[in-house]
Amino acid sequence: MVALDCPRLEGGRDHQARLTCCALAVALAVTMLMSLSHGASGVSLWSLTLGDAMPARDRLILWEIRLPRMLTGILVGASLAMAGAVMQGLFRNPLADPGLVGVGAGAGLGAVLAIVLGGMAPLWLGAALGYHLVPVAAFLGGWLSTLLLYRVATRSGRTSVATMLLAGIALGALAGAVTGVLVYIADDRQLRDLTFWGLGSLGGASWPKLMAAGPVMILALVAAPFLARGLNGLALGEAAAHHIGLPVQRVKTVAILTVAAATGAAVAVAGGIGFIGIVVPHLLRLATGPDHRFLLINAGLAGAILLLLADLIARSIIAPAELPIGIVTATLGAPVFLWILLRRRGVVDL
Amino acid sequence: MLVAEDIRVVLGKAAVLHGITAEAHAGEVTVIVGPNGSGKTTLLRALTGDVGFRGRVRLNGRDCSELQAWELAALRGVLPQASALAFPFTVAEVVRLGLTAAVHADRGDLVARALAAVDMLGFAARLYQELSGGQQARVQLARVLVQVWEPVVDGVPRWLFLDEPVASLDIAHQLDVIGLMRGFAERGGGVVSVLHDLNLTAMVADRVWLMDQGRLTGQGSVTQVLTDEALERAYGCRLRVGCLPPAGGWFALPQAVGGQGT
Numbered sequence: 001m002v003a004l005d006c007p008r009l010e011g012g013r014d015h016q017a018r019l020t021c022c023a024l025a026v027a028l029a030v031t032m033l034m035s036l037s038h039g040a041s042g043v044s045l046w047s048l049t050l051g052d053a054m055p056a057r058d059r060l061i062l063w064e065i066r067l068p069r070m071l072t073g074i075l076v077g078a079s080l081a082m083a084g085a086v087m088q089g090l091f092r093n094p095l096a097d098p099g100l101v102g103v104g105a106g107a108g109l110g111a112v113l114a115i116v117l118g119g120m121a122p123l124w125l126g127a128a129l130g131y132h133l134v135p136v137a138a139f140l141g142g143w144l145s146t147l148l149l150y151r152v153a154t155r156s157g158r159t160s161v162a163t164m165l166l167a168g169i170a171l172g173a174l175a176g177a178v179t180g181v182l183v184y185i186a187d188d189r190q191l192r193d194l195t196f197w198g199l200g201s202l203g204g205a206s207w208p209k210l211m212a213a214g215p216v217m218i219l220a221l222v223a224a225p226f227l228a229r230g231l232n233g234l235a236l237g238e239a240a241a242h243h244i245g246l247p248v249q250r251v252k253t254v255a256i257l258t259v260a261a262a263t264g265a266a267v268a269v270a271g272g273i274g275f276i277g278i279v280v281p282h283l284l285r286l287a288t289g290p291d292h293r294f295l296l297i298n299a300g301l302a303g304a305i306l307l308l309l310a311d312l313i314a315r316s317i318i319a320p321a322e323l324p325i326g327i328v329t330a331t332l333g334a335p336v337f338l339w340i341l342l343r344r345r346g347v348v349d350l
Numbered sequence: 351m352l353v354a355e356d357i358r359v360v361l362g363k364a365a366v367l368h369g370i371t372a373e374a375h376a377g378e379v380t381v382i383v384g385p386n387g388s389g390k391t392t393l394l395r396a397l398t399g400d401v402g403f404r405g406r407v408r409l410n411g412r413d414c415s416e417l418q419a420w421e422l423a424a425l426r427g428v429l430p431q432a433s434a435l436a437f438p439f440t441v442a443e444v445v446r447l448g449l450t451a452a453v454h455a456d457r458g459d460l461v462a463r464a465l466a467a468v469d470m471l472g473f474a475a476r477l478y479q480e481l482s483g484g485q486q487a488r489v490q491l492a493r494v495l496v497q498v499w500e501p502v503v504d505g506v507p508r509w510l511f512l513d514e515p516v517a518s519l520d521i522a523h524q525l526d527v528i529g530l531m532r533g534f535a536e537r538g539g540g541v542v543s544v545l546h547d548l549n550l551t552a553m554v555a556d557r558v559w560l561m562d563q564g565r566l567t568g569q570g571s572v573t574q575v576l577t578d579e580a581l582e583r584a585y586g587c588r589l590r591v592g593c594l595p596p597a598g599g600w601f602a603l604p605q606a607v608g609g610q611g612t
Contacts, residue, residue, distance in 0.1 A: 012442055092436030233450055235436045236493075239400050244497060245423025245451025290437035 017294035020287060024301035028074075031308045035070045036062065038312055064207070072205035073311050074304040075217040076270045079262035081303020082224045084277025085284075085296050086262075089231030090255045091161055094285065097277045098263035102145040102168040105175035107267035108198070110141020115193045116182040134197065134268075139213070142264025145171055150256055161238075161252075199324030200273035202311050213265040220262035221300055227255050228292040235290065273326045275333030276303050282337070351375055352509065352540060357396050357405040359389075366392045367403070368564045374557060376410075376507030376540040379531050381551045383544075383576075384561030385585050390544045391431060391513055393561065397542065398428045398511050410506060423451035426509035427494035431517070431544075433486070435478050441465065441489050442474040448493035460499055464492040467530060469523065484518045491515055491527065501539025510534055512543040516550065528554045548576065548589075552600035560584055572600055 037044050043058045043066075080098075088096045098104055114137035149171060153164035183194060230251030233241035242248045266273070280303045284295055310328040317323060352374040359367040367389050374380035382390045396403040399414060399422075407414045409425055417425075427448070435444065445461045465471045468488040473481065478489060491512075498508040510531070516524040524547075531541045531554050545551045551558060551572070558575040560568040562584040568575040581589045581602065588605035 012446075013440070094437065229450055232447060235439065236444075236447060237430075237434060239430060240428070240433065242419050243398065243423060243426075243428040244448060244493075245420040247419055285437065289443065290439055291443060 013289040013291065014294070017288040017291065017298065020284070021294060021298050021301065024298055024305065028301050028305050028308075031305045032070060032074070035073065035308045035312060036066050038316060039066055068207050068210050069202050069205040069311070070308065071214070072210050072269055073202050073308045075210075075214055075221070076202070076266040076273065077276060077303040077305070077307025078221055078300035079217045079266040079303075080273060080276040080307070081280035081299040082221060082296055083259045083262040083266070084303075085281035085292070085299040086224055086227060086231065086255050087259050087277070088281055089227070089234060089292055090252060090259075091165060092235060092237075094282055095278065096165075098259050102149050102171040102175070103142045103260050103263040104267060104272065105168075105172040106145025107138040107142035107264050108272060109145075109175040109179055110137035110139070111197055111267070111271070112179045112182050112194060113137055113141070115197065116186045116190050136212075136268065139216075139264045139268040142267060143260055145175070146256060146260035146264075196324055197271045198326070200271035200326030200329075201314075201322065201324050202270055202307075203315075203322055205269065209269050213269045216261050216265040220258045220265070223254065223258050224262075224296050224300070225293075227251060227258065228296055231255070231292040231296075232290075271324075271326065273307070273329055275329045275337065276306060279333045279337050280306060351408075351410065352380075352397070352542065353406075353408040354393075354397060355406040355408070357393065357403050357407070359392050359396055359401055359403045361392070361401075366564050367396065369405070370396075370566045372559055372566055372569050374540060374542050376502075376509070377535055377538055378556035379535045379541040379543065379554050380557040380559065381543050381545050381555040382559045382561060383546070383548060383551055388561040388584070389564040390561050392564075393559075394511060394513050394542065394544050398426070400428075400430075409509065420451045423497065424503075424508075425498075425506075426511060427497040429491055429494045429510070429512045429515055431513040433490045435486075438477045438479055440474065441470060441476050441478055441481070444478050444489055445492045445496055448496040452497070460496045461492075464496040464499065465489075467495060468492045469526060484520065484523065487515070487518050488523065488527075491530075495530070498539065501534050501537040507539050509540040509542065512541070514544050514546065516545065516547070524550060548581070548602040549600075552576065552602070576600075576602065 039061065043061045083098045084096075087098050088094050090096070111134050114134040118133050118137075149164055149167050152167045153160050183191065186194060230241070230246050230248075233244050233246040234248070234251065236244070238248050241251075263277075281295060281299045284298050284302060288294060288298065307325070307329070310325050310332065314323040314325045314328045354370055354372050357367055357370040358365070370389075370393055382393060384390050392401060395401040396405075397407055399407070409417075409422075414422065439447075442461055442465070445464055448464075449460065462471060462474070465474055468491050470485065470488050470492060473485065473489075478486060481489065494510065494512075498510060501508055512531070515531075516527050519527065528550055531543060535541050535556070543554075545554075555572055557569065558572055559566055560575050560580060567584060568580055576591055578589065578591055581591065589602045590605050591600065591602045593600055
C-alpha cells in the first residue's frame with residue numbers, strides 16, 4: 001500500500017490517522033501491562049522482577065492464566081473490531097456487523113448444539129475434543145453458515161451483497177428458532193452454560209484454546225489490511241470500484257472469508273461479545289475518516305484495547321467473581337453508540 | 351478506436367438494444383443522443399461492461415472482455431449517471447480513489463489539478479456528503495479525470511465514458527465540462543458521452559450516435575445526423591435545426607409546446 005500524498009491540498013487525513021495509530025499502539029501496550037498485573041489473586045507484575053525467586057503460584061497465575069487470557073483478549077477484540085470494519089466496508093453500511101451475515105448466528109447455533117446435545121456425541125468425538133467441543137462447534141457453525149450464505153448470494157461468479165444481507169437475516173432467524181428449541185429441551189445446568197456462553201467471557205482462555213483459535217484470528221488480522229484499497233473503492237459502489245481497476249469479486253471473496261474466520265474463531269473462544277464490531281470502527285471513522293488503509297489497523301488496535309479494558313472491569317468489579325464480558329461491552333457500548341448517533345444526527349449521513 | 355459490434359442487451363424479457371454496431375475514434379468526442387428510454391445509457395453501460403450483452407466491444411483493438419479490471423482502468427475512466435458514496439470521505443479522498451490503479455509516482459498534485467479543472471479546489475477538505483448534487487457530480491468527474499489524466503500514454507489513446515456528465519450542472523459548469531471533453535479529445539484521447547441537450551451536443555460532438563427504441567438510427571457528424579426529419583422521427587416533436595450566421599454554431603429550436611397532440 002503506497003501512501004498517496006497530496007502536498008498542496010487539504011482534505012487528506014492521513015497524518016491524523018497515522019498519529020492515532022501510534023497513540024493506539026502505545027495505549028495497547030499500557031493496557032496489556034494493566035491486564036497482566038491485575039487480577040483476583042493479587043499477584044502483581046513486580047513479581048516478574050524476582051526472577052527465579054518468583055513463587056511457583058505467581059508464575060502459574062501469570063503464565064498459565066493471565067497471559068493466555070490477555071493474548072486471547074487482544075486477538076478476540078482485534079478480530080471483532082476488524083471484522084466489523086471489513087463487513088461495514090463490504091456492505092457499504094456502517095451498521096453492518098458480522099452478526100448480520102449469519103456468522104454470529106451460525107457460530108451461536110454451533111455452540112448451543114454442542115452444549116445441549118454434546119452429551120449425545122459419539123464417545124470418540126467427546127474424547128478427541130474434550131472441552132474444546134463448544135468452541136470447535138461454534139467455529140464450524142460460523143464457517144458453514146458463511147459458506148451457505150455465500151453460495152446462496154453468488155451467481156455466475158458475482159456475489160450480491162443485498163441478497164447476502166437478506167439471506168443472513170433469514171438464516172439468523174432460522175438459527176434463532178433452532179436455538180430456541182434447544183433451549184427449550186435443555187436442562188438447568190445446560191441453560192446456565194448457554195446463558196454464560198451467550199454473554200461472552202474470556203474466563204475460559206487457556207493456552208490450548210488459544211493455540212487452536214489464535215492462528216485463525218492472526219491469519220484474518222494479517223489478511224484484512226490488504227483489503228483496504230478494495231474496500232475504499234467499494235465505497236463508490238461495485239461498478240465504479242471495477243472501473244477504477246479493482247478485482248471486485250476477489251475483494252468480496254477475501255473479505256467474506258476474513259470475516260468468517262475472524263468472527264468464527266473469536267466467538268468460538270470467547271462467546272458472544274457484542275458492540276465491539278460496530279462501535280470501534282464507527283468511533284474511528286468519526287475521528288480519522290473512513291480510509292480503510294488506516295481504519296482497519298486502527299480498529300484492530302482499538303478493539304484489542306477496548307476488550308482488555310472491558311475484561312479488566314468484568315473481573316474486578318465484583319471480584320473475586322466475574323461478570324460476563326458481553327454485559328460490560330454492551331453496557332459501555334450501547335450508550336456511547338446512542339450518544340454518537342444523537343450528536344451526529346443530521347450532520348452526516350450514516 | 352472503439353468498435354462496438356452487434357451489441358444486443360436483454361433486460362428481463364425485454365430486448366433493450368437490438369444489435370448496435372458503431373465506432374468512435376480517439377481524438378474525437380462522440381455523443382450518444384436520443385429520447386428517454388431509447389437505450390443511450392444501456393449502450394454506454396454495455397460499452398463499459400456494466401450490463402450483460404451479446405456482441406463485442408473492442409477498445410484500441412483489444413477485446414474488452416479479455417482485459418483485467420486494472421488493464422481497463424488504465425485505458426479508460428467511466429462516469430456513471432448517479433454516484434452514491436458510502437462513508438464520510440472528504441472531497442480530496444474521493445478524487446484520490448481515482449488513482450487506485452495508477453502506477454506513476456508523480457501523481458501528488460493530480461488530485462489538486464483535477465479538482466481545479468472542475469472548479470472544486472476550494473472544497474477539497476469538505477465532506478462529500480455535504481455537497482450539493484451538482485458539486486458531487488463535479489467531484490465524481492474529477493475522480494474519473496485523475497484516472498486518465500494524460501489522454502495519450504506511450505502512444506496509446508485513453509478514453510472517457512461519461513453518462514450525462516452535465517445533467518445536474520448550471521450552465522457555466524456545463525460549459526466547463528463540455529470544454530474538458532473537447533480538451534481531452536484535442537489532446538488525443540477519446541470521449542464517448544451520453545448527453546440530453548442537443549445544443550450542447552452540437553457544440554462538443556465530432557460524431558453523434560442517434561438512438562431510437564434500442565436501435566442506432568444514425569451515426570456521423572452533427573449536421574449529417576441531427577436533421578429536422580431525423581429528430582422529429584426520434585423525439586416525436588417538431589424541431590428546427592439551423593446555424594447561427596457569424597460562427598456557424600448549430601442549434602435546434604422546438605417548434606411547438608408538447609401535450610397539445612402535436
